[in-house]
Amino acid sequence: MGYTAAIAGASGYAGGELLRLLLDHPEIEVGAVTAGGNAGTPLIEHQPHLRPLADRILAPTTVEELRGHDVVYLALPHGQSAEIAEQLGDDVLVVDCGADFRLTDAATWERFYGTPHAGTWPYGLPELPGQRERLTEAHRIAVPGCHVTVATLGLFPGLAEQLVEPDLTVVAVTGTSGAGKAPKPHLVGSEVMGALSPYGVGGKHRHNPEIIQNLTAVAGQSVSLSFTPVLAPLPRGILSTCTAPLAPGVTADQVRAAYEATYADEPFVDVLPEGTWPNTAMTLAANTTAVQVTVDPDAGRMVAVAALDNLTKGTAGGALQSTNLALGLPEATGLPRTAVAP
Numbered sequence: 321m322g323y324t325a326a327i328a329g330a331s332g333y334a335g336g337e338l339l340r341l342l343l344d345h346p347e348i349e350v351g352a353v354t355a356g357g358n359a360g361t362p363l364i365e366h367q368p369h370l371r372p373l374a375d376r377i378l379a380p381t382t383v384e385e386l387r388g389h390d391v392v393y394l395a396l397p398h399g400q401s402a403e404i405a406e407q408l409g410d411d412v413l414v415v416d417c418g419a420d421f422r423l424t425d426a427a428t429w430e431r432f433y434g435t436p437h438a439g440t441w442p443y444g445l446p447e448l449p450g451q452r453e454r455l456t457e458a459h460r461i462a463v464p465g466c467h468v469t470v471a472t473l474g475l476f477p478g479l480a481e482q483l484v485e486p487d488l489t490v491v492a493v494t495g496t497s498g499a500g501k502a503p504k505p506h507l508v509g510s511e512v513m514g515a516l517s518p519y520g521v522g523g524k525h526r527h528n529p530e531i532i533q534n535l536t537a538v539a540g541q542s543v544s545l546s547f548t549p550v551l552a553p554l555p556r557g558i559l560s561t562c563t564a565p566l567a568p569g570v571t572a573d574q575v576r577a578a579y580e581a582t583y584a585d586e587p588f589v590d591v592l593p594e595g596t597w598p599n600t601a602m603t604l605a606a607n608t609t610a611v612q613v614t615v616d617p618d619a620g621r622m623v624a625v626a627a628l629d630n631l632t633k634g635t636a637g638g639a640l641q642s643t644n645l646a647l648g649l650p651e652a653t654g655l656p657r658t659a660v661a662p
């Protein structure tokens with residue numbers, strides 16, 4: 321093992337998924353595991369699936385506990401990362417699973433999060449043009465939001481090749497673990513189990529500006545977005561249906577060729593065979609995004625559907641993929657490509 325990693329927020333969903341993946345990583349050893357109110361309790365009480373860590377006790381989340389590791393993962397609620405990160409030197413790779421350092425525009429941050437902007441870190445989505453190279457030099461990484469990863473991967477090849485107009489719709493069905501472990505009224509079992517429920521409707525979701533930020537950069541022009549997430553009674557997974565008007569004269573073959581070419585060498589994005597559509601199950605526990613694209617000739621729109629596991633490619637796996645790049649390791653080290661079925 322060449323490196324050690326501390327995980328802040330180890331009792332949570334994102335922290336638990338980081339630990340699951342790190343246990344199978346050949347180059348990174350799990351060091352400190354910390355929490356908030358649950359500090360002092362056994363990790364296994366919160367993560368019963370992580371048997372190899374059965375002897376670990378959660379430490380309090382302090383800089384003293386996190387210091388002395390090569391990598392520090394912050395899987396904490398929004399707003400908690402800056403104070404910790406600024407006390408860790410540049411010799412430590414800090415990977416933030418929260419939103420604090422994703423947005424570049426301070427006013428946009430304040431509008432959607434209601435707190436002062438902490439800053440902007442290199443963005444942990446290696447598939448974006450030029451981003452893989454930036455991540456190889458990073459000592460700070462902002463992991464994208466889970467809806468943002470899947471919508472960005474679903475739409476960007478069409479925009480980058482100017483095959484579509486920048487007038488985007490995204491409707492994303494998501495599992496409940498995206499909301500974290502802390503109890504929330506809308507996640508009470510008897511209410512969530514029998515319903516599909518939209519939320520953040522009308523441009524209010526905080527992933528709206530992050531998706532726009534990514535796709536504006538790719539398109540080289542401003543984009544408009546209507547984004548509607550829908551909560552579904554499943555623990556993991558997001559299925560995102562993304563559409564945009566076709567640019568004049570663009571054919572289905574051109575669109576398909578652009579997606580296949582863009583993702584041909586990507587280790588974790590699978591453009592499915594024609595006629596096969598992504599579903600969340602085919603990405604469960606894998607660091608993959610499944611993508612399919614077609615055109616609706618009557619509507620004059622491109623339709624791309626993308627699926628991922630919000631905790632794997634959507635958080636912890638994406639974080640580890642970027643970590644590998646920043647540490648100079650092969651990008652796919654320790655990352656599962658195979659899903660769990662049924």
Ligand SMILES: NC(=O)C1=CN([C@@H]2O[C@H](COP(=O)(O)OP(=O)(O)OC[C@H]3O[C@@H](n4cnc5c(N)ncnc54)[C@H](OP(=O)(O)O)[C@@H]3O)[C@@H](O)[C@H]2O)C=CC1
Binds near residue numbers: 329354395498
């Ligand atoms: N879930 C997902 O799909 C995704 C999550 N993320 C981001 O990852 C981060 C973690 O999310 P998630 O794991 O879902 O959330 P959880 O609620 O499941 O976990 C939160 C973790 O943070 C700890 N914590 C809470 N408050 C404090 C505090 N004041 N001081 C120290 N530790 C604290 C909790 O410890 P304790 O048990 O002691 O309370 C727990 O370990 C968030 O920023 C989230 O936005 C990003 C992409 C997707």
Ligand SMILES: CC(=O)N[C@@H](CCC(=O)OP(=O)(O)O)C(=O)O
Binds near residue numbers: 464467
């Ligand atoms: C079901 C659900 O509530 N999902 C979360 C996804 C959270 C996420 O991706 O993470 P960040 O909070 O780090 O951006 C949501 O839509 O807000």
